[in-house]
Amino acid sequence: MRNTVAKQEIEQLITTSEVALSPSEVETQLDGLCNRVTVYRVLERLEKEGIIHKFTNVNGVLKYASCHNCSTQNKHHHNHAHFNCVKCGDVTCLENVEPSFNLPKGYKVAEVNFTLSGVCPKCK
């Protein structure tokens, strides 16, 4: 994995962001630093390295946020909730909120996507 300018900038952007970002939001904030396609590819790379994680927002749009205890070795574990505020539009990780649930016999879970929408504390 080469340490390119695009990679550095995008990593910086996401790890310092308070909110989760979509590829198009990343592209906008980079303001022409690199091509749209490169944004997608770099985000994919960063995810493989365990630096960021992705999830599908309530509306179906892909979002990325930084990881806290992941790496290429330690596989991603992101069963935590994500919250989408309908007022400010912010989408944030709720790292400490993990849903508990009981599946019927026979289901084997690989991935959990738990997304909430509503009003965040800032907008309340």
Next chain:
Amino acid sequence: MRNTVAKQEIEQLITTSEVALSPSEVETQLDGLCNRVTVYRVLERLEKEGIIHKFTNVNGVLKYASCHNCSTQNKHHHNHAHFNCVKCGDVTCLENVEPSFNLPKGYKVAEVNFTLSGVCPKCK
């Protein structure tokens, strides 16, 4: 709300389906009965009437499934889990699986999207 052919067929299709359907899957199964745009519009109408409910699948694609205790009066309540089998591709409602979780103070939840992916009992 007028009782059109397209509406009847689409309602039939979804309420008798064992799995949740995306607009394009509905379109395919209708085999040219109506326009693609009409599919989207009818699905929206059926949802407003409390006949079907929608959710965002793990991959971000919209899915619809029939409701069991909803109506225009009784608002939608669909906090139940949805399961996406990575082998057969089926997406199903797990009506009896509702996640429990504790949010930090100040969050007001409006919608819950809880989607699981993995292997279903049939494919195990």
Next chain:
DNA sequence: CTATTAATGCAACATAGTTGCGTTTATAAA
């Protein structure tokens, strides 16, 4: 410094979903 190949840019494509507008048709009133 040079060779290798990962990473990039570009163009073209694919899929999902939306919008405006003129036409059709379900329904209720005459």
Next chain:
DNA sequence: TTTATAAACGCAACTATGTTGCATTAATAG
């Protein structure tokens, strides 16, 4: 039964999101 009305529809055009192939550029190992 006929007619008027607006809900529903079809079509075309558009936006957003994401992907792929291929030629070019540039990070890095030797």
